[in-house]
Amino acid sequence: xxxxxxxALAIGLFATACKKKxxxxxxxxxxxxxxxxxxxxxxxxDYSGQTDRLDMLTELSAEMKKANxxxxxxxxxxxxxxxxxxxxFSDANxxxxxxxxxxxxxxxxxxxxxxxxxxxxxxQGQISANAxxxxxxxxAGVATSGTKKYFLDEYGAEYTxxxxxxxxxxxxxxQIAETYTRDSKIGNAVDNTTSDPVQGTDMEHHWDxxxxxxxxxxxxxxxxxxxxxxxxxxxxxGDAVGLNTSTKVxxxxxxxxxxxxxxxxxxxxxxxxxxxxxxxxxxxTTAIHYLNSAKANFADDALRCHALSEAYGFIFxxxxxxxxxxxxxxxxxxxxxxxxxxxxxxxxxFVSITVAxxxxxxxxxxxxxxxxxxKTSL
Amino acid sequence: MxxxxxxxxxxxxxxxxxxxxxxVTLNLLLLSSCKKDKKNDDITKAEFNKSILLENIANNVIxxxxxxxxxxxxxxxxxxxxxxxxxxANDLIEAQISFKSAYQTWQLCSSFDFGPAESIALKGSINxxxxxxxxxxxxxxxxxxxxxxxxxLVAIGFPAVDYLLFHNNVNLLVDYFxxxxxxxxxxxxxxxxxANANQQVELVANQWNSSYKTTFLAANxxxxxxxxxxxVNALNxxxxxxxRDGKVGIPLGxxxxxxxxxxxxxxxxxxxxxxLLKTSVTGLQNYINGNGSESGIGFDDYxxxxxxxxxSELLSNKINTQFSSVITxxxxxxxxxxxxxxxxxxxxxxxxxxxxxxxVLLKLDxxxxxxxxxxxxxxxxx
Numbered sequence: 001x002x003x004x005x006x007x008a009l010a011i012g013l014f015a016t017a018c019k020k021k022x023x024x025x026x027x028x029x030x031x032x033x034x035x036x037x038x039x040x041x042x043x044x045x046d047y048s049g050q051t052d053r054l055d056m057l058t059e060l061s062a063e064m065k066k067a068n069x070x071x072x073x074x075x076x077x078x079x080x081x082x083x084x085x086x087x088x089f090s091d092a093n094x095x096x097x098x099x100x101x102x103x104x105x106x107x108x109x110x111x112x113x114x115x116x117x118x119x120x121x122x123x124q125g126q127i128s129a130n131a132x133x134x135x136x137x138x139x140a141g142v143a144t145s146g147t148k149k150y151f152l153d154e155y156g157a158e159y160t161x162x163x164x165x166x167x168x169x170x171x172x173x174x175q176i177a178e179t180y181t182r183d184s185k186i187g188n189a190v191d192n193t194t195s196d197p198v199q200g201t202d203m204e205h206h207w208d209x210x211x212x213x214x215x216x217x218x219x220x221x222x223x224x225x226x227x228x229x230x231x232x233x234x235x236x237x238g239d240a241v242g243l244n245t246s247t248k249v250x251x252x253x254x255x256x257x258x259x260x261x262x263x264x265x266x267x268x269x270x271x272x273x274x275x276x277x278x279x280x281x282x283x284x285t286t287a288i289h290y291l292n293s294a295k296a297n298f299a300d301d302a303l304r305c306h307a308l309s310e311a312y313g314f315i316f317x318x319x320x321x322x323x324x325x326x327x328x329x330x331x332x333x334x335x336x337x338x339x340x341x342x343x344x345x346x347x348x349x350f351v352s353i354t355v356a357x358x359x360x361x362x363x364x365x366x367x368x369x370x371x372x373x374x375k376t377s378l
Numbered sequence: 379m380x381x382x383x384x385x386x387x388x389x390x391x392x393x394x395x396x397x398x399x400x401x402v403t404l405n406l407l408l409l410s411s412c413k414k415d416k417k418n419d420d421i422t423k424a425e426f427n428k429s430i431l432l433e434n435i436a437n438n439v440i441x442x443x444x445x446x447x448x449x450x451x452x453x454x455x456x457x458x459x460x461x462x463x464x465x466x467a468n469d470l471i472e473a474q475i476s477f478k479s480a481y482q483t484w485q486l487c488s489s490f491d492f493g494p495a496e497s498i499a500l501k502g503s504i505n506x507x508x509x510x511x512x513x514x515x516x517x518x519x520x521x522x523x524x525x526x527x528x529x530x531l532v533a534i535g536f537p538a539v540d541y542l543l544f545h546n547n548v549n550l551l552v553d554y555f556x557x558x559x560x561x562x563x564x565x566x567x568x569x570x571x572x573a574n575a576n577q578q579v580e581l582v583a584n585q586w587n588s589s590y591k592t593t594f595l596a597a598n599x600x601x602x603x604x605x606x607x608x609x610v611n612a613l614n615x616x617x618x619x620x621x622r623d624g625k626v627g628i629p630l631g632x633x634x635x636x637x638x639x640x641x642x643x644x645x646x647x648x649x650x651x652x653x654l655l656k657t658s659v660t661g662l663q664n665y666i667n668g669n670g671s672e673s674g675i676g677f678d679d680y681x682x683x684x685x686x687x688x689x690s691e692l693l694s695n696k697i698n699t700q701f702s703s704v705i706t707x708x709x710x711x712x713x714x715x716x717x718x719x720x721x722x723x724x725x726x727x728x729x730x731x732x733x734x735x736x737x738v739l740l741k742l743d744x745x746x747x748x749x750x751x752x753x754x755x756x757x758x759x760x
Contacts, residue, residue: 137529146633156528240602240753241602241603242601242602295496295497295499296491296496296499296754297502298499298502298503298528298531299499299501299502299503299506299531299532301528304528350528351527351528351529352524352527352528352529353527353528354524354526354527354528355498355499355502355503355526356526359497359498374603376493376496376497376603377602377603
């Protein structure tokens with residue numbers, strides 16, 4: 001089996017090297033209508049609402065990052081961007097959109113909720129009054145490493161990353177895992193006969209909405225994995241160590257949509273389970289990647305705190321799927337390695353964290369998700 | 379039923395076989411079509427035996443260096459743990475000698491930041507400099523600290539010991555350790571920091587002598603995660619970030635508009651940064667050439683096998699010539715780096731320029747010749 005893999009890989013390499021000489025072909029042209037497509041090439045299909053929310057998070061994140069350059073940010077603007085109120089975006093189309101991040105954000109017990117994100121947005125506004133200061137343990141400010149600058153709180157937490165990666169979990173992943181791949185949206189009770197010229201049937205549209213949250217081009221795969229946004233961009237972490245994460249997620253999205261369009265509900269239901277399972281791997285591989293990065297840069301406050309903030313967002317995102325592979329207890333333990341107790345609650349603490357803490361987090365994740373073989377390469 | 383399964387298996391096997399054949403054929407076709415401008419005999423040339431390289435480097439470079447570090451640091455630790463008040467000037471002078479030798483031996487291991495060392499982030503905990511004397515003093519005063527905490531990285535390792543053990547006036551240092559109020563805490567802190575370093579070095583050396591050696595030898599490809607990939611990434615990162623920038627560039631002022639920052643040099647209290655720098659550079663060259671106790675198979679042989687060139691010259695020669703140029707520039711300096719960046723800035727700049735040329739050879743030429751992906755720079759851009 002290994003030989004096959006190596007040869008295939010070699011072909012992949014040489015094929016790239018020789019690409020210029022090949023005649024251009026597009027796989028869609030050659031795919032017969034009655035076969036499952038190799039790309040997410042369905043028509044009609046519409047997930048513009050998801051694209052709007054992706055764009056909103058891009059602007060929210062950019063606004064928060066202004067603190068990295070030493071500027072105080074206005075928490076009112078951040079909160080407005082979260083709820084899409086008072087036309088906060090520079091893109092007029094987003095201000096006009098009926099979509100928002102807040103009303104799709106997880107808002108219940110057991111995981112980071114709307115109030116948590118609003119708290120971070122408010123606090124970013126308050127403490128970024130210190131954005132002109134150099135960060136030191138115990139004092140919020142900007143930490144620098146080479147050309148990279150990150151605004152951190154007094155414990156080294158970078159709210160920009162926690163909010164961005166956190167909302168990718170609490171909105172995008174949560175909507176995929178708990179809404180659009182579930183019975184309420186794609187079950188047999190949902191209309192799959194009346195086809196809208198833009199959106200297709202309701203069932204088709206709901207599945208497309210799940211796909212839209214991933215943030216990738218329709219021909220995305222492990223061998224063609226550039227151009228992704230948000231979780232799409234991070235699907236490449238697994239690809240880099242041979243897990244084929246992007247292809248696996250894409251194949252399940254294609255399979256589910258094809259199943260819906262051909263009324264093969266067994267296929268649809270298999271894909272719904274699998275898409276959640278494969279998507280979860282994006283989060284966990286990226287979390288381990290950033291934990292490794294924190295370890296590799298342990299002595300560099302800016303890089304360590306930045307990487308741990310990213311990792312923290314990806315880790316707590318695992319909670320937004322009721323079929324998650326990791327137990328709730330183990331997830332809480334993993335988060336605990338990155339946290340400290342402050343009064344009644346636990347908050348991320350990247351100052352008193354040790355390498356042993358990071359290794360414990362990596363080991364618990366890698367053993368749970370059967371990633372021991374690649375955990376050091378991620 | 380059995381029969382049916384059997385049949386299916388046979389046909390699957392046939393399918394596998396024929397597809398394998400197709401892949402191999404296709405592969406050869408692609409190979410030949412891609413290498414039009416190269417000689418045909420390239421295809422038939424035997425592949426470089428990477429296992430021999432890995433075995434030589436493990437047995438004759440990495441493991442002996444870690445063993446030696448473990449031995450020297452362990453002796454130093456015993457010496458320090460045996461100290462008691464009142465500490466004498468002689469105690470401290472003996473400790474200083476052992477310290478310098480331990481710090482120098484560490485330079486030979488800093489390029490091995492993968493596997494066991496990476497797993498416990500050895501490099502950060504043993505040689506993050508400059509140390510923060512305020513944090514060290516605060517730890518000594520409180521007498522309560524977790525030396526593993528990220529916030530204490532600036533207060534542990536060789537740089538902290540460098541601060542604790544060295545002073546222009548050794549008698550003043552003796553007084554510090556014998557001070558009624560804080561001397562006992564200070565001595566205890568020294569013991570804790572050295573014990574911590576000793577424990578970490580021992581852990582890494584022991585892993586290399588047991589399970590990790592097997593893992594290292596088994597990963598004999600060039601893909602991400604292969605031992606060659608790990609070594610090349612780690613040595614490049616060490617050379618670029620820690621040797622070129624840390625030891626020379628940052629004190630010289632390459633990150634600060636040309637204004638030197640002598641306080642960011644290595645070993646500023648013991649003032650032996652030049653020895654440390656030269657040891658690390660010659661150690662790296664020796665490692666790349668695969669020379670341990672004897673001349674052995676190293677990256678130079680691998681490059682020669684691939685006929686890797688820089689211009690018209692063999693890349694391996696070019697790399698060694700450039701190492702010589704760097705060493706010549708180091709030898710042109712006399713005092714420690716923190717002094718030279720102030721008194722002899724142009725000579726340090728010349729050294730830095732030669733060091734920069736080596737980055738190109740190691741990070742671009744060598745990695746592309748060996749088809750190794752540099753993965754240590756996070757390209758996320760945020």
